[in-house]
Amino acid sequence: MTNLLQSFTEGRWFTAADEGTPLASAVDGHEVARISATGLDRAGMVEYARTVGVPALAALTFHERAALLKQLGMTLMAGKEEFYEVSRHTGATTRDSAVDIDGGFGTILSYSSKARRELPNDTVYLDGPTEQLGKKGTFLGQHIYTSRRGVAVQINAFNFPVWGFLEKLAPAFIAGVPSIVKPASQTAYLTELVFRRIIESGILPEGSVQLLCGSAGDLLDHLDGQDSVAFTGSAETAARLRAHPQVVTSGLHFTAEADSLNASILGTDVTIEAPEFDLYVKQLVTEMTVKAGQKCTAIRRAFVPEPLVDDVIAAASARLSTITVGDPASDGVRMGALASIEQRDEVLKSLRGLTKSASIVFGDPDHVDVVGADATKGAFLSPILLRADDKTAPEPHDIEAFGPVSTVIGYRDAADAVELAARGKGSLVASLVTKDAELAGEVVRGLAPYHGRVLVLNNEDARESTGHGSPLPVLVHGGPGRAGGGEELGGIRGVLHHMQRTAVQGTPNVLTSVGRRWVTGADRVQGDVHPFRKNLAELVLGDTIVGGPRQVTRADIDHFAEFTGDTFYAHTDPEAAAANPLFGGIVAHGYLVVSLAAGLFVDPAPGPVLANFGVDGLRFLTPVKADDSLTVTLTAKQITPRQSADYGEVRWDAVVTNQNDDPVATYDVLTLVAKAEED
Numbered sequence: 001m002t003n004l005l006q007s008f009t010e011g012r013w014f015t016a017a018d019e020g021t022p023l024a025s026a027v028d029g030h031e032v033a034r035i036s037a038t039g040l041d042r043a044g045m046v047e048y049a050r051t052v053g054v055p056a057l058a059a060l061t062f063h064e065r066a067a068l069l070k071q072l073g074m075t076l077m078a079g080k081e082e083f084y085e086v087s088r089h090t091g092a093t094t095r096d097s098a099v100d101i102d103g104g105f106g107t108i109l110s111y112s113s114k115a116r117r118e119l120p121n122d123t124v125y126l127d128g129p130t131e132q133l134g135k136k137g138t139f140l141g142q143h144i145y146t147s148r149r150g151v152a153v154q155i156n157a158f159n160f161p162v163w164g165f166l167e168k169l170a171p172a173f174i175a176g177v178p179s180i181v182k183p184a185s186q187t188a189y190l191t192e193l194v195f196r197r198i199i200e201s202g203i204l205p206e207g208s209v210q211l212l213c214g215s216a217g218d219l220l221d222h223l224d225g226q227d228s229v230a231f232t233g234s235a236e237t238a239a240r241l242r243a244h245p246q247v248v249t250s251g252l253h254f255t256a257e258a259d260s261l262n263a264s265i266l267g268t269d270v271t272i273e274a275p276e277f278d279l280y281v282k283q284l285v286t287e288m289t290v291k292a293g294q295k296c297t298a299i300r301r302a303f304v305p306e307p308l309v310d311d312v313i314a315a316a317s318a319r320l321s322t323i324t325v326g327d328p329a330s331d332g333v334r335m336g337a338l339a340s341i342e343q344r345d346e347v348l349k350s351l352r353g354l355t356k357s358a359s360i361v362f363g364d365p366d367h368v369d370v371v372g373a374d375a376t377k378g379a380f381l382s383p384i385l386l387r388a389d390d391k392t393a394p395e396p397h398d399i400e401a402f403g404p405v406s407t408v409i410g411y412r413d414a415a416d417a418v419e420l421a422a423r424g425k426g427s428l429v430a431s432l433v434t435k436d437a438e439l440a441g442e443v444v445r446g447l448a449p450y451h452g453r454v455l456v457l458n459n460e461d462a463r464e465s466t467g468h469g470s471p472l473p474v475l476v477h478g479g480p481g482r483a484g485g486g487e488e489l490g491g492i493r494g495v496l497h498h499m500q501r502t503a504v505q506g507t508p509n510v511l512t513s514v515g516r517r518w519v520t521g522a523d524r525v526q527g528d529v530h531p532f533r534k535n536l537a538e539l540v541l542g543d544t545i546v547g548g549p550r551q552v553t554r555a556d557i558d559h560f561a562e563f564t565g566d567t568f569y570a571h572t573d574p575e576a577a578a579a580n581p582l583f584g585g586i587v588a589h590g591y592l593v594v595s596l597a598a599g600l601f602v603d604p605a606p607g608p609v610l611a612n613f614g615v616d617g618l619r620f621l622t623p624v625k626a627d628d629s630l631t632v633t634l635t636a637k638q639i640t641p642r643q644s645a646d647y648g649e650v651r652w653d654a655v656v657t658n659q660n661d662d663p664v665a666t667y668d669v670l671t672l673v674a675k676a677e678e679d
């Protein structure tokens with residue numbers, strides 16, 4: 001069969017031995033592709049990931065992996081048109097496809113950029129500062145993260161065939177863990193196409209990504225404690241996988257993102273005339289109709305102050321009546337089809353459950369006008385808005401109709417809204433539309449324990465808002481309880497989910513060697529050459545320059561006050577300064593101390609040091625009085641070559657002490673240093 005989807009396993013494309021199961025277009029029912037994994041050696045895939053993918057990724061630093069992801073993101077973005085063509089068969093409009101396709105590629109690019117900015121150009125990530133464990137400072141602790149030596153299995157839902165796998169793959173790749181991607185069968189033809197382009201690009205290292213089209217089969221049987229499974233889909237499948245013997249016994253990392261009865265709350269402060277009223281209604285309709293409501297983050301429960309329920313229903317119905325349903329390829333179509341006829345049947349079943357305690361106030365489950373397609377062949381459904389008869393009845397809080405379906409529920413006050421939202425038993429996202437910051441504070445604090453993300457929307461942030469339904473690479477995506485209890489994305493946290501955190505205990509020299517970051521107490525190297533005369537290749541951790549002593553005079557303090565305009569009384573008014581309980585007299589400005597320290601450690605002539613781009617962690621520890629003597633010790637602490645630049649970053653440990661050896665100021669100086677001396 002020419003349209004039988006292939007898997008990419010053990011470095012080659014695999015074709016199943018049988019004819020496979022047909023996958024139908026959501027729009028007109030024609031066969032788009034077939035799918036089968038019959039004969040696939042899943043144990044072989046796991047073994048290949050471990051023996052080929054793990055070492056290939058381990059050979060690259062975070063920055064090198066990030067550079068490959070960037071290249072991949074740009075390549076995929078440049079060829080995205082063909083993905084849009086295929087995406088239409090899933091029932092997606094152009095707007096829906098953008099969320100999936102551009103959203104997926106954008107996530108890769110975001111991870112690439114975040115990794116280059118926030119991770120070292122190394123394979124080990126240091127978590128927090130060292131902990132001193134003994135009195136003399138010879139015994140310290142440091143938490144480190146290293147890549148797990150296993151495979152990240154990603155089992156995805158049908159609704160986001162592109163974003164769904166890339167949002168899981170990107171953090172795993174940065175973490176140095178190879179992926180096995182298993183798309184939901186229903187829309188796997190789009191995942192397979194994107195994956196094909198990824199493999200053709202030749203950008204990713206051998207073994208770092210594999211694709212399994214068809215049943216997962218015995219895949220989980222071959223995983224162990226270094227591996228992970230990230231699942232998105234139904235609560236039933238999540239429960240089944242959670243109980244899998246390997247998940248229960250091997251300690252493999254299992255996370256799930258399942259059902260979610262997300263809430264959107266209209267604040268009690270909002271009147272029908274307020275712009276926030278329109279924002280609320282517009283957002284509700286958007287979330288019902290984008291991807292035909294097949295979004296794990298879509299609004300299922302619309303909480304509205306009791307007096308405004310009728311007005312919200314009227315306004316939402318008016319907007320919903322303008323939504324044209326039909327073939328995404330036809331002009332003017334705002335909502336496409338559900339992913340399949342079976343999926344529509346599931347939604348109708350859920351709807352029957354919901355109507356036990358809610359009434360339909362917009363839409364007809366049995367009829368929808370369809371543009372550009374045969375309504376009997378595609379998986380079309382009208383948007384359906386319900387009104388809860390009883391706000392505490394279980395159905396609206398329990399049943400997730402995974403389609404263009406929402407229920408409006410009246411509430412009394414802020415506490416009532418929070419309590420009702422919590423009846424969802426844990427959700428991915430809630431939104432609150434209000435212009436009252438006090439109210440927002442109260443409601444968000446109440447919602448937070450039950451939600452992974454909370455959006456507060458009003459007229460001030462609406463233009464820039466990314467919306468209720470959009471997970472962002474830099475923010476947590478996941479939710480407690482019923483939402484699955486997992487956490488994805490969230491910037492670098494998403495990367496660290498794939499790494500092992502280890503507390504290392506030892507001497508400062510040992511911790512310097514492990515983390516490749518100089519630790520206080522480790523050896524310092526003081527040679528004839530000033531460290532500022534060394535380029536990045538010549539510099540070593542521990543290279544030190546000691547400058548001073550330099551006496552601070554009262555004239556220095558007066559001059560600095562006058563020159564900068566910082567005439568704060570502690571530097572200028574002896575009587576007032578004497579009354580200050582911390583100083584007991586005139587003290588030098590902290591910034592004067594730091595400026596004098598720079599004067600003591602710099603080597604002024606042009607050389608490899610190109611710029612000072614800031615200081616980190618500046619603390620003033622002991623007041624400096626007139627006639628105190630300052631000494632500065634500057635030590636190379638961390639050396640980070642930049643990936644595609646002819647310079648890198650050097651972090652210097654700076655300690656300023658007085659004549660009694662008391663530390664006066666501590667901080668890190670950040671500089672850019674040339675990789676090699678120019679000819």
Ligand code: NDP
Nearest residue numbers: 156157158183184185216233234237257258259260296402
């Ligand atoms: P499923 O849970 O049936 O499938 C999700 C993924 O799990 C698919 O890739 C599926 O593969 C795979 N899978 C199924 N059984 C197993 C197994 N035994 N071992 C390993 N993998 C398995 O969800 P659907 O995608 O069919 O969606 C069903 C319902 O789930 C929706 O109607 C909706 O209610 C809910 N859903 C919720 C989402 C959310 O995030 N809140 C997202 C998507 C769906 P295959 O397709 O090959 O069976």
